[in-house]
Amino acid sequence: MLLFLTRRILIALPTIILISIFVFALQKLLPGDPLLVLAGEERDPAVLELLREKYRLNDPIVVQYFTWVSNALQGDLGISLRTNQPVTELMLQKLPVTLQLAAMSMIFALVIGVPAGILSAYKKGSLTDYIANVVALSGLSIPNFWLGIMLILLVSVKWQLLPASGYVPLSEDFLQSIRTMLMPSFVLGTALAATMMRHTRSAMLGVLSADYVRTARAKGLTERRVVLKHAFRNALTPIVTLTALLFGELVAGAVLTEQIFTIPGFGKMVVDAVFNRDYAVVQGIVLVTAVGFIFMNLVADALYFILNPRLRGQ
Amino acid sequence: MSPDPSPLSPPDTGDQGRDILSLRDFRLRFRGQPVPTVNGIDLKVAAGEILCIVGESGCGKSVTAMSIMGLLPPRSSEVLSGSLDFLGKSYDLRHENLPAGQRGNQIAMIFQEPMTSLNPSFTVGNQIAESVLQHQGGSRAEAMERAHDMLVKVGIPAPRQRLNEYPYQLSGGMRQRVMIAMALANDPKLLIADEPTTALDVTIQAQILDLIRDLRRETGMGTMMITHDLGVVAEIADSVAVMYGGEVVEYGPVTEIFDNPQHPYTIGLMSAMPRLDQPGGRLAIVPGSVPSMANMPSGCRFRSRCAFAHARCADPAPKVEAAPGHSVACHFAPLEQNLAVTA
Numbered sequence: 217m218l219l220f221l222t223r224r225i226l227i228a229l230p231t232i233i234l235i236s237i238f239v240f241a242l243q244k245l246l247p248g249d250p251l252l253v254l255a256g257e258e259r260d261p262a263v264l265e266l267l268r269e270k271y272r273l274n275d276p277i278v279v280q281y282f283t284w285v286s287n288a289l290q291g292d293l294g295i296s297l298r299t300n301q302p303v304t305e306l307m308l309q310k311l312p313v314t315l316q317l318a319a320m321s322m323i324f325a326l327v328i329g330v331p332a333g334i335l336s337a338y339k340k341g342s343l344t345d346y347i348a349n350v351v352a353l354s355g356l357s358i359p360n361f362w363l364g365i366m367l368i369l370l371v372s373v374k375w376q377l378l379p380a381s382g383y384v385p386l387s388e389d390f391l392q393s394i395r396t397m398l399m400p401s402f403v404l405g406t407a408l409a410a411t412m413m414r415h416t417r418s419a420m421l422g423v424l425s426a427d428y429v430r431t432a433r434a435k436g437l438t439e440r441r442v443v444l445k446h447a448f449r450n451a452l453t454p455i456v457t458l459t460a461l462l463f464g465e466l467v468a469g470a471v472l473t474e475q476i477f478t479i480p481g482f483g484k485m486v487v488d489a490v491f492n493r494d495y496a497v498v499q500g501i502v503l504v505t506a507v508g509f510i511f512m513n514l515v516a517d518a519l520y521f522i523l524n525p526r527l528r529g530q
Numbered sequence: 531m532s533p534d535p536s537p538l539s540p541p542d543t544g545d546q547g548r549d550i551l552s553l554r555d556f557r558l559r560f561r562g563q564p565v566p567t568v569n570g571i572d573l574k575v576a577a578g579e580i581l582c583i584v585g586e587s588g589c590g591k592s593v594t595a596m597s598i599m600g601l602l603p604p605r606s607s608e609v610l611s612g613s614l615d616f617l618g619k620s621y622d623l624r625h626e627n628l629p630a631g632q633r634g635n636q637i638a639m640i641f642q643e644p645m646t647s648l649n650p651s652f653t654v655g656n657q658i659a660e661s662v663l664q665h666q667g668g669s670r671a672e673a674m675e676r677a678h679d680m681l682v683k684v685g686i687p688a689p690r691q692r693l694n695e696y697p698y699q700l701s702g703g704m705r706q707r708v709m710i711a712m713a714l715a716n717d718p719k720l721l722i723a724d725e726p727t728t729a730l731d732v733t734i735q736a737q738i739l740d741l742i743r744d745l746r747r748e749t750g751m752g753t754m755m756i757t758h759d760l761g762v763v764a765e766i767a768d769s770v771a772v773m774y775g776g777e778v779v780e781y782g783p784v785t786e787i788f789d790n791p792q793h794p795y796t797i798g799l800m801s802a803m804p805r806l807d808q809p810g811g812r813l814a815i816v817p818g819s820v821p822s823m824a825n826m827p828s829g830c831r832f833r834s835r836c837a838f839a840h841a842r843c844a845d846p847a848p849k850v851e852a853a854p855g856h857s858v859a860c861h862f863a864p865l866e867q868n869l870a871v872t873a
Contacts, residue, residue, distance in 0.1 A: 427641060428649040433601055434641075435661040435712070436634035449651045525651065525696040 217521060217528075224517045228510045235506045236288070240281050243495050254297055288503065294496035298489075303500040306485070313383055314481040317404070317474075318466035320397050322459065324405020325412050330455065332409070333416025337424060338443055348413065355410030364403045364476040371399060381478040400477040404470050408462050415458050419451035426450070452523055460516035464509035549615070550719050550752040551575045551598070551637075556612030556623065558590075558597060563823040566610055568593055569776040569831070575720060575752040580743075582763045582784075583756045584799070585773035588820055591756045595722050598754075599639050600627030617719060635665040638713035642725040644706035648697035654681075655693030658712045665716045680711035684741060703734035707741065714745060723755045727762060739766050760803045764788060769855075772796045775820060775831035779847075782856030792850075792858040792865050794836045830861065838862055 251267050252259065268274050272283060287294065293303035336348035372380035384393040423429065424447050432446040433439075467482070474483035482501060489497035521527050552574045559566040568590040575581050583591045596602045598614065612623040617636060621628060628637065641647045649657060658677035659670065666673075674693065681689035684707040697705055706726060713721060723742065727735040743766055746753055757763060763770055763784065770787040772780040772795065780793040791797045798816035818835040821827065827834045833843040842861050850863040858864075 427643050427646040430601060431641065431647045431709070431712075432649070434599060434634055434639045435664060436630045436632070437660070437664055438630070446649050450649070523651070525653075526698050529696070529699065 217518075220521055220527070221514070221518060224514055228514060231510060232507060236285055236503060237281070239499050239502045239506075240284060243499055244277065284499075288500075293500035293503070296489075296494055296497050298492045298494045298497070303496050306497065307482075307500060307504060310480060310482050310485050312385065313479060314467055314483075316386060316393070316397055317401055317470065317479060317481055318463055320394075320401035321404035321408060321466055321470075322463055324402055325408035325462065326459065328406065329409035329412025330416050333413040334420055334443065334448060336413070337417045337420030340421060348417075352410040352413045355406050355413075358407075360403050360407055360470075361472050361476055363406070364400070364473060367399050367403060368476070381476075383479050383481075397479075400470075400473050400479060403476075404466065404473050408466075411462070412455070412458060415454055416451065419454045420447060423447045423450045449523075453520060456519045456523065457516050460512040460519070461509075464505075464512035467508050467512075468505040549574050549576050550617060551754070552615045553594070553598065554613050554615075556594065556597065556614075557610040558593065558602075558607055558612070559610055560607045560823075561605075565823055565826050567607075567776050567823060568597075570611075571773075571776075571778055573754070573771060573778070575754050577719070577752055578746060578750045579768045580746060580753040580755060580766055581769050581771065582767035583754065583771045583773055584758060584760065584763055586758060586820055589773040590776035591773050592724055595639070595724050595754065595756055597623065598628070599633060599637065599722060600630075601639075631665070634661050634713070634718075635716045636718050637720045637722065638716070638718040639722040639724065640706070640709045640713050640726050642728050644702050644709055644729060647709055648705055650697055653694050653696055654700070654708050658708070658715050661712055662715050676715060677711070680715050681708070683714070683745070684708070684711045685737075686711070702730055703737065706730060706734075706738055710738075710741065710745070714749070714751075717749060718751060720752045720754065723753060725757055726755070728757070728759070735762070736765075742766065760799060772799070775826060777831055777859065779832065779860070780856075780858045782853070782858075786853055786856040790853065790856070792852045792856075792863045793832075793860050794838050794862075794865065795832050796858075797865070830859070838865070 251264055251271075251273070254267055272280065275283070284294070291304055293307070295302055296306060299306070332348050332352070336345040339345050368380045371377050378399055379392075379396050380399075382396055384396050386393045424443070426447070428450075429442060429447050432442045437446075470481070471483040471487055473479070474481045475487070478484075482505065486498065486501045488494070489501065552572075554572050556568060556571045556573075557566045558568040571590070571594055573581065573583070573594075583594070585591050593602065593607075597609070597612075609623045614621045614623055614628070616628060616632070648654070652660075655674055655677045658680055659673035662668070662673040662676045663670065666676075678689050678693055681692055686692050686704060686707050692700070692704075692708075697708070700708065710726075721742070726742070727738050730738060739762065742753060742755075745751070755762070755766065767784040769783050770781070771778045772787065772793065774795045780787060780791065780796045787796065788800070791800050795816065798814065801814035802816060804813055816835060817837075821831075821834055825834075827844075829844040830836070830839075830847040833839040836843065840861065845861070847859040847861055849857055849859050852858050852864050
């Protein structure tokens with residue numbers, strides 16, 4: 217297990233290095249000079265020069281890169297040009313928000329998508345299968361922002377059941393926090409549930425016709441056990457992969473949904489940073505979410521390891 | 531098309547053992563097929579008997595076995611007639627299957643593909659014990675103990691260690707032994723083996739056949755073995771049912787079928803089998819191939835390939851008793867006498 221994971225991490229390292237170079241280079245290539253933003257209206261050359269010195273922009277580009285990387289490794293992602301706060305600090309404030317939203321969305325996606333996928337595979341060709349597919353297709357086709365706005369209109373404005381926007385930390389008021397996040401995570405989760413359902417369905421279709429499922433039936437097991445133990449267990453691998461990847465995406469921020477429900481997460485932060493040419497923040501977010509994504513892949517690998525006896529045996 | 535009126539009856543097994551299973555007039559049609567795939571089959575298995583069902587692919591032998599087990603997907607086919615007597619109870623297969631409580635308990639099945647018939651995600655012990663727990667209850671530890679005993683019984687070395695291994699760690703022959711252990715874990719009265727040795731190499735084949743024969747002697751279970759390998763039949767069978775196009779064309783004790791085959795199809799099969807005692811010459815073949823259900827001829831289903839076909843073969847073949855316990859469905863049976871007359 218340790219060897220397996222070490223190998224995976226070693227493979228992930230070059231990816232992370234490449235990403236860091238890419239993120240860094242992209243900033244340099246983009247038009248627009250952040251210093252002009254900083255220097256304000258007057259653009260005094262002396263002030264600009266001073267700022268260049270301060271942010272070490274006169275160093276050779278390679279030196280700049282290594283300075284950035286070594287700082288990043290120590291947890292220092294620079295200072296926001298906009299707010300003068302350390303980027304790391306800013307991100308740590310947003311992280312719990314984004315994680316909570318991602319986790320709750322994933323729960324919706326799994327709780328709806330997986331059982332629907334199993335059922336529609338088991339009843340392939342039946343009315344149940346048909347309905348599940350239509351609902352899934354609508355789930356994929358309905359834009360998040362539309363569903364979000366409709367939910368706000370109905371649930372918050374008309375029925376006044378849930379708050380329309382905002383964020384309450386879990387530690388402050390657990391119940392209220394969950395209530396606030398319910399609608400946005402439902403909006404995100406249902407869209408993912410559709411993907412989840414389609415993948416679960418196709419994985420289940422593959423295993424339901426397997427010889428060992430026939431063996432399980434020949435043993436006289438109940439259909440429930442045949443499907444949920446013998447078939448589902450072998451359909452888990454693609455579901456786990458998908459869960460990890462989707463979770464990675466969720467952590468990278470759900471820009472639209474966060475905007476609609478005014479949730480102060482990564483998505484909103486990155487949009488604001490891009491508009492403000494807040495380079496340090498954009499760099500930080502892209503780097504951290506990319507690493508997060510790779511981390512989720514590692515988690516998926518570790519789960520394969522637990523799921524697949526053949527891998528474990530090696 | 532009228533159904534054939536006189537399906538072959540199984541030979542009288544005498545006092546060898548009481549019948550465990552008897553299937554009468556079983557007819558089944560797959561949806562979308564014009565004629566029944568299985569067209570009036572009668573079979574009987576007694577305690578301690580090994581019945582071999584032989585025939586080409588697509589002759590309905592596996593379908594029949596799967597139907598007895600109740601493993602055919604219900605929506606894909608329709609049972610037109612058939613009653614199944616199993617351990618003194620009668621089931622009308624048009625409306626009911628064997629109850630799930632019998633499956634894997636009193637009647638068990640092993641399959642052709644040992645490589646894929648075990649679940650890759652669970653240990654061997656888990657998969658055998660599961661069957662025991664399902665039908666006998668008791669504790670998990672007891673079930674595992676039973677699984678261990680079964681592995682010993684089917685001759686798996688280091689059984690204690692094997693219990694915790696996964697199927698991928700076992701060879702094909704070992705996996706088929708595990709399948710047999712699983713099938714026999716609840717002391718079934720009848721074992722259905724669907725080409726259990728086809729996927730195995732020759733030495734392992736012989737071992738598995740020996741094992742089935744030994745277990746039959748120890749437990750007195752009846753066995754219904756499906757195969758297309760006449761070598762296997764000669765090795766192990768007490769009686770033989772030869773199937774062609776969803777019908778049993780010849781049925782009798784193994785010695786009768788091999789020494790005195792009466793149906794042109796059986797004769798064709800026999801001469802297509804290489805023999806050490808008559809070397810030289812080329813092997814005969816049965817000309818043509820099994821017609822699809824859409825092209826199945828009326829009357830005798832073999833007549834499109836039969837060297838002796840005659841106008842009256844368009845009528846359903848009568849059942850003729852060629853010898854005591856040996857029946858054959860052919861207009862010309864017994865063939866040799868009647869050919870002389872017709873010629």
